[in-house]
Amino acid sequence: MYQNRILSVGATFPAFTKQAVVSLEKGKEFTDLTSEDHKINDQWMVMFWWPKDFTFVCPTEIAEFNKNYDEFRDRDAMLIGASTDSEFVHLAWRQNHDDLRGLRFPMLADTSKSLAEELGILEANEKVAYRVTYIVDPQGIIRWVSLNDLSVGRNVAEVLRVLDALQTDELCPCNWKKGEETIAV
Amino acid sequence: MLTATQETKFDLLRDLGLSEDSNFQALEKLTDTESRYLRDLRVNLKTALAGETLSAKEAYLLALAAAANEENDVLSKAFEEKALDNGADLSEVSEAIACASLLATNNILYRFRHYANKDVYEQLPARVKMNIMLKPVLGREFFELMSLAISAINGCERCITSHENSVLHLGTTEPRIFEAIRVAAVVVGLSKVVR
Numbered sequence: 001m002y003q004n005r006i007l008s009v010g011a012t013f014p015a016f017t018k019q020a021v022v023s024l025e026k027g028k029e030f031t032d033l034t035s036e037d038h039k040i041n042d043q044w045m046v047m048f049w050w051p052k053d054f055t056f057v058c059p060t061e062i063a064e065f066n067k068n069y070d071e072f073r074d075r076d077a078m079l080i081g082a083s084t085d086s087e088f089v090h091l092a093w094r095q096n097h098d099d100l101r102g103l104r105f106p107m108l109a110d111t112s113k114s115l116a117e118e119l120g121i122l123e124a125n126e127k128v129a130y131r132v133t134y135i136v137d138p139q140g141i142i143r144w145v146s147l148n149d150l151s152v153g154r155n156v157a158e159v160l161r162v163l164d165a166l167q168t169d170e171l172c173p174c175n176w177k178k179g180e181e182t183i184a185v
Numbered sequence: 186m187l188t189a190t191q192e193t194k195f196d197l198l199r200d201l202g203l204s205e206d207s208n209f210q211a212l213e214k215l216t217d218t219e220s221r222y223l224r225d226l227r228v229n230l231k232t233a234l235a236g237e238t239l240s241a242k243e244a245y246l247l248a249l250a251a252a253a254n255e256e257n258d259v260l261s262k263a264f265e266e267k268a269l270d271n272g273a274d275l276s277e278v279s280e281a282i283a284c285a286s287l288l289a290t291n292n293i294l295y296r297f298r299h300y301a302n303k304d305v306y307e308q309l310p311a312r313v314k315m316n317i318m319l320k321p322v323l324g325r326e327f328f329e330l331m332s333l334a335i336s337a338i339n340g341c342e343r344c345i346t347s348h349e350n351s352v353l354h355l356g357t358t359e360p361r362i363f364e365a366i367r368v369a370a371v372v373v374g375l376s377k378v379v380r
């Protein structure tokens with residue numbers, strides 16, 4: 001019996017160094033992405049996975065994340081899209097599809113599938129990633145994960161709602177109520 | 186290549202329908218120093234304007250009243266445009282400005298009575314006409330809600346207590362009241378940076 005064990009809330013997000021597509025401009029297409037990047041900038045990381053490039057549900061969903069790029073940026077979150085396709089497939093897809101040319105976030109290439117494997121998000125038969133979304137805090141700890149089966153699209157507003165809920169607001173001492181500890185920021 | 190802070194500045198200006206070439210001193214300072222506050226400010230504005238119990242038109246009219254109270258012509262014009270785009274008509278826009286003006290007067294008057302705490306001032310006639318309160322084009326509930334928001338900005342305890350009471354009697358819920366106050370609060374904060 002096949003058992004899927006997904007890396008979940010409270011776990012440290014696995015260390016990785018992967019190629020990613022960040023631009024269509026010649027010579028500037030690729031960059032290295034690592035699990036340290038967001039931590040260095042004291043940012044959160046939102047990483048969303050899809051099964052395969054050049055399929056139908058994906059571009060809609062990816063375009064929706066892209067439309068909300070500014071919302072993630074303003075919440076100090078680094079947005080990363082990922083699949084097990086190679087960086088060259090990512091690039092070809094971006095060049096090929098109207099909705100993907102203007103992407104503002106990196107497309108990570110987990111070509112060896114090592115990251116997806118470690119996360120436990122590979123579908124058994126095809127060995128492609130489920131539609132998984134991770135929210136990782138600036139310390140590198142997984143704080144939220146959602147998993148949809150291959151054909152089920154995601155709701156980006158819900159991801160933002162969760163991110164807002166995870167990021168404490170009301171740090172102001174004005175919100176201090178009798179009997180509470182003082183706020184340590 | 187723009188920095189994240191520069192991107193946020195341009196997005197904020199675009200949200201407000203203002204030109205990317207606009208030059209607001211405090212905004213430029215925050216941008217030049219890569220202040221992460223700019224991102225908080227933009228998220229707060231978007232959140233406040235997207236209240237669940239306020240229509241877009243209501244949110245922009247409240248923002249307009251707050252901007253008028255702050256004597257901020259740039260923001261008043263921006264929120265007026267947004268209110269009109271979201272279904273407000275000119276009489277409603279002008280009533281939001283009138284409400285801010287009248288409440289600025291009332292807030293001083295009633296705050297004085299409260300602070301001075303003497304019977305004689307309670308008995309002396311106010312001699313301030315407030316006829317627009319009787320049959321506002323925005324409806325009594327919303328006019329009261331707007332009055333409450335302006336009173337919260339100007340810090341008049343008696344005005345807050347009485348308008349909060351009356352707006353609840355007109356059928357408003359506390360979450361709607363708090364959302365209106367949030368719009369006022371965030372617009373006043375914004376007004377320190379965009380003016």
